[in-house]
Amino acid sequence: MPLLSSVVEPEGDTIAHTFLEGIPIKKLLLPSLILGSWLIAACGSIGQGVQIPQSPLLAALERKSGLIAYLGPDGNVYTIDQAGGQLNMVTDDAQSTEGGARRFYDFPTWSIEDSKLAFVGFDVQPNGTTTVSIYATDKQAKGAHEIYSSDAHAPFYLYWSPDGEYVSFLSTSRGTAVMAMQIAPAEGGESKVVDTGSPYYWAWSPGSTQVMAHAGGSVIFNPGGARLSLVETEPVIRETGLGIRPTNFQAPAYSPDGEFVLLAGAAGDQQQLILTDSTGRVQHALLDFEGTIAFDWAPKGDYAAYLTADAGRQTLVGELTFLDLRKPEEPKHIRIEAEDVMGFFWAPDGKKLAYFVPVMLSQAAEGEQQTPENTRFLLELHIAELKSGDTERIAAFQPTETFLNIFPFFDQYQRSVTIWSPDSRNLVISAMANESTQGLFIVPASGDFEPRFLAEGRLGFWSWD
Numbered sequence: 001m002p003l004l005s006s007v008v009e010p011e012g013d014t015i016a017h018t019f020l021e022g023i024p025i026k027k028l029l030l031p032s033l034i035l036g037s038w039l040i041a042a043c044g045s046i047g048q049g050v051q052i053p054q055s056p057l058l059a060a061l062e063r064k065s066g067l068i069a070y071l072g073p074d075g076n077v078y079t080i081d082q083a084g085g086q087l088n089m090v091t092d093d094a095q096s097t098e099g100g101a102r103r104f105y106d107f108p109t110w111s112i113e114d115s116k117l118a119f120v121g122f123d124v125q126p127n128g129t130t131t132v133s134i135y136a137t138d139k140q141a142k143g144a145h146e147i148y149s150s151d152a153h154a155p156f157y158l159y160w161s162p163d164g165e166y167v168s169f170l171s172t173s174r175g176t177a178v179m180a181m182q183i184a185p186a187e188g189g190e191s192k193v194v195d196t197g198s199p200y201y202w203a204w205s206p207g208s209t210q211v212m213a214h215a216g217g218s219v220i221f222n223p224g225g226a227r228l229s230l231v232e233t234e235p236v237i238r239e240t241g242l243g244i245r246p247t248n249f250q251a252p253a254y255s256p257d258g259e260f261v262l263l264a265g266a267a268g269d270q271q272q273l274i275l276t277d278s279t280g281r282v283q284h285a286l287l288d289f290e291g292t293i294a295f296d297w298a299p300k301g302d303y304a305a306y307l308t309a310d311a312g313r314q315t316l317v318g319e320l321t322f323l324d325l326r327k328p329e330e331p332k333h334i335r336i337e338a339e340d341v342m343g344f345f346w347a348p349d350g351k352k353l354a355y356f357v358p359v360m361l362s363q364a365a366e367g368e369q370q371t372p373e374n375t376r377f378l379l380e381l382h383i384a385e386l387k388s389g390d391t392e393r394i395a396a397f398q399p400t401e402t403f404l405n406i407f408p409f410f411d412q413y414q415r416s417v418t419i420w421s422p423d424s425r426n427l428v429i430s431a432m433a434n435e436s437t438q439g440l441f442i443v444p445a446s447g448d449f450e451p452r453f454l455a456e457g458r459l460g461f462w463s464w465d
Contacts, residue, residue: 065423069117070440070460075104077119079141082442090141100126113164114139115463120155136186148184148191159416163208195231201251201412206258209234219245230280242280247271248292251412256301264293275328286331294411298350302326307341317342336389343410347424352385383445394447400438402459403430417461430459
C-alpha cells in the first residue's frame with residue numbers, strides 16, 4: 001500500500017499540484033476572508049446559513065471530549081484538548097543540527113482500547129543513515145517507550161489492534177518496493193512479520209485475532225498477484241486464501257460486531273461490492289460497479305457508505321451513497337447530493353458523516369489566464385445526515401500537505417484514525433492558518449459556529465474516547 005512512502009518533514013509544506021490530476025477544476029466564489037485566513041466559515045456564497053463567531057469563553061465552558069494528538073511545527077508530538085487545555089508534550093527532543101543530523105516524529109495514532117498513543121520517530125544521521133522507531137504510551141499519552149526500531153525497515157503507517165495489545169504497521173526496506181505488514185506488542189517485545197505484498201491493505205477483526213488482507217491490487221491489472229486472504233495472528237500466524245478475486249478497491253472493512261466483511265470482487269467480467277461472513281464466505285452481492293470503490297461501515301453496523309469513482313479518474317474522487325444493510329439480502333442504496341467526494345469519515349454516533357470535496361479557487365485577475373501560481377487548492381467540508389440524507393457545507397480550507405496525503409488512502413485511514421470528537425460534536429481539521437502557518441482548527445459539526453484555531457501543527461487526530 002503506497003501510503004506515505006516519502007516522509008514529510010516538519011520544515012514546511014507545499015501543495016503538490018500534480019496530485020490533483022483527474023480532479024475537475026471548479027471556480028469557487030469565496031468571501032474576501034480567504035485572502036487572510038485559509039480556513040473559513042461556510043457563510044455567504046458557500047454556506048446554507050449564517051454562522052456565529054465563537055465566543056472566547058465557549059471553548060472553556062463546553063464539555064470536553066477526548067484528546068487530540070498532533071504533530072507540532074517543531075517536529076514533536078503533542079496532545080491537547082479541544083479548548084487548548086491539558087497540553088502535553090509527548091516528545092521534547094526533535095531537532096535539526098547544522099551538521100545534517102535530524103530527529104522528528106510522525107504518524108500519531110490512538111488505540112481504540114484505553115486511548116494509548118503510538119507514533120514513529122526518525123533519526124537521520126549526517127551520512128544519510130536513518131533509524132526508524134515506533135513508540136507507544138500509556139492511556140494518558142505519557143511514558144513513551146520504544147516498541148520497535150530498525151535501520152533497514154522503515155514503518156510508515158500504524159494501526160492498533162482493537163484490544164490495544166498490538167500495533168500493526170507497514171514498513172518498506174531500502175531499495176525494494178515490497179511492503180511488510182508487521183505487528184509489535186504494545187508493551188514491548190519481539191515484532192512479527194505477518195504478511196507481505198505491494199500494495200497492501202488490511203482490516204482488524206473486532207476480536208483482534210485475525211485480519212482480512214488485500215494484497216497486490218486488482219486482478220484487472222495484476223491477475224497473477226492480486227489476492228484476498230484471512231490471516232490469523234494468534235496463537236500463530238496462519239494465512240488462508242479466499243476464493244474471491246479482488247478488483248478495484250483498497251481496504252476491506254469488518255462490521256462493528258465482526259460478523260460480516262465488506263470487500264470488492266470479480267463475478268465474471270463484472271465488479272461487485274460483496275458482503276461476506278467473518279471467514280470470507282460470500283453472503284450477498286450488494287452492488288455492481290465500474291471504476292473504483294471505497295467504503296466503510298457506520299459505527300452501529302446497520303448502515304455503510306461507499307464512494308464510487310469513474311474508471312478514467314486517476315484519483316479516488318466520486319459519488320457518495322448510503323447503504324442500508326438492515327436486511328442485507330435486500331440492500332437499499334440511498335442516493336444523496338454528494339458528488340466529487342474525495343473522502344469521508346463516519347461520526348462515532350453513526351448518525352452522520354463528514355465528507356470532503358476538492359475545489360480550485362482562481363485568484364487570477366480579470367482577463368488573466370488561470371495558472372497553478374494563481375490558483376489555490378481547497379477542500380470543502382460537508383456533513384451528511386444519515387436519517388434525512390441532507391447535506392450541508394460547513395467550511396472550506398487549504399489543507400496542510402500532511403493532511404492532504406491521507407486522502408488517496410482514506411479508506412485505510414478510516415480503520416485506524418478519526419478526525420471526529422468522541423461525542424460527535426466537533427471535528428479537528430489540519431489546515432493553513434495563513435501563507436506560512438499550519439494549524440489545527442476545531443470545526444463544530446452543527447455548522448452553527450465558525451471554526452476556531454487551536455494550535456500550530458501539521459496533522460492532528462482525535463482519540464476514540
